Amino acid sequence: MTAPSPGRYEKSELLELAQEVAEAAGRVLRAGLERVAGGILLATGASSKSSPTDLVTEVDRNSEELIVSALLRARPDDGVLGEEGSSRAGSTGVTWVIDPLDGTINYLYGIEEFSVSIGARVDGRSIVGAVHNPVNGEMFAACEGEGATLNGRTLRLEPSGRTLAEALVGTGFTYVSKDRADQARMIPVILPAVRDIRRRGSAALDICAVACGRFDAFYEAWLRPWDLTAGEVVAREAGATVNLVEGLADGSSTVVVAAPGLGGPLVELLKRSVAH
Numbered sequence: 394m395t396a397p398s399p400g401r402y403e404k405s406e407l408l409e410l411a412q413e414v415a416e417a418a419g420r421v422l423r424a425g426l427e428r429v430a431g432g433i434l435l436a437t438g439a440s441s442k443s444s445p446t447d448l449v450t451e452v453d454r455n456s457e458e459l460i461v462s463a464l465l466r467a468r469p470d471d472g473v474l475g476e477e478g479s480s481r482a483g484s485t486g487v488t489w490v491i492d493p494l495d496g497t498i499n500y501l502y503g504i505e506e507f508s509v510s511i512g513a514r515v516d517g518r519s520i521v522g523a524v525h526n527p528v529n530g531e532m533f534a535a536c537e538g539e540g541a542t543l544n545g546r547t548l549r550l551e552p553s554g555r556t557l558a559e560a561l562v563g564t565g566f567t568y569v570s571k572d573r574a575d576q577a578r579m580i581p582v583i584l585p586a587v588r589d590i591r592r593r594g595s596a597a598l599d600i601c602a603v604a605c606g607r608f609d610a611f612y613e614a615w616l617r618p619w620d621l622t623a624g625e626v627v628a629r630e631a632g633a634t635v636n637l638v639e640g641l642a643d644g645s646s647t648v649v650v651a652a653p654g655l656g657g658p659l660v661e662l663l664k665r666s667v668a669h
Contacts, residue, residue, distance in 0.1 A: 402487050404537060404538075404539065405536060408534055408535070410464065411489075411511040411523035411623075412534055413463075414463045414464060415460075415511050415523045417460075418456045419525050421452065425452035426528075452500070453494040456494055457477040460475070460493055461479045461491070471487045471489055472488035473491065475490075476491065476617070486515050488513070489511065489513055490622040492509070492510040492597060492619035493509060494508075495508045495510050495595045495619075495620060498594060505529070507526070507594070508525055508597045509524070509527065510523075510597040511623055512619075514622060519537070519621075520537040520626065521535070521536055521623075522535050522624060524597045524600075524601050530544070532544055533548075536626070540630050541628075548632075549632055550606065550633055550652050550653055551632070551653065552653040552654050553653075557662060558586065558587065558588065560588055561587070562590050562610045563592070563593065563602060564576075564590055565613040565616075567614070567615040579666035581666075582662070583662060583663070586662055588609075591608065596613055596616055596620040598624075600625065600635075600650050601624050603651065604627045604633055610649070610655050614642035614645045614646070614648075616648050628650050632653060633652055633653070636656060636660065641667050
């Protein structure tokens with residue numbers, strides 16, 4: 394792919410590149426799984442992230458290095474924002490937002506629920522997303538205004554008439570003890586009001602689970618841009634609502650992703666869970 398002129402981009406080309414690079418990074422992650430035993434990565438380089446339970450791995454960093462180098466080889470003037478510290482401004486208006494291994498704790502324990510997430514933003518607007526599970530080969534992909542797909546199959550949510558009481562809801566928790574305690578206090582209000590709650594450990598895959606109908610809704614506070622950008626495009630293009638709700642978590646907005654008709658009721662439930 395030739396380097397773009399400043400300010401020039403084609404969304405379809407960005408998406409094609411994102412998928413190619415996500416698959417290449419996924420191969421790195423799959424190879425690294427063979428080095429996991431008993432929940433401990435058998436390699437030097439494991440270190441603490443924001444807390445002792447949130448680990449940074451050598452594989453995580455290698456995946457990000459591969460992604461950044463591949464993207465900038467194809468588009469050397471773009472910006473980059475990566476979870477593992479890659480950050481640079483660009484001149485094209487395009488910024489790649491990268492999570493090289495979403496679901497790090499799952500990965501360390503050999504739980505095959507993790508992903509590579511690559512999104513692209515222009516002027517703060519998420520326009521392209523690719524979320525890849527390298528274990529089962531699933532690739533969620535979307536361009537703004539052009540729909541969403543799962544392995545090439547169109548994803549389109551239609552109103553189901555399902556109530557919140559019938560909704561399967563995904564969520565996730567931060568690894569900071571104080572904030573986890575606040576999140577836990579919400580559960581006694583939320584759980585009786587929905588069909589059930591799932592916590593799978595990869596926010597990008599959870600958001601895409603709403604897009605393909607595996608979850609009816611998803612909410613989580615403390616997500617960072619690399620957790621959200623790619624999945625947000627997939628969910629919106631599939632017909633889900635994506636909202637950032639303030640006031641539910643101290644110091645963070647809460648991402649609420651929902652199938653048609655469920656976003657408003659879930660937001661109201663979350664507000665009640667904080668007020669109780």
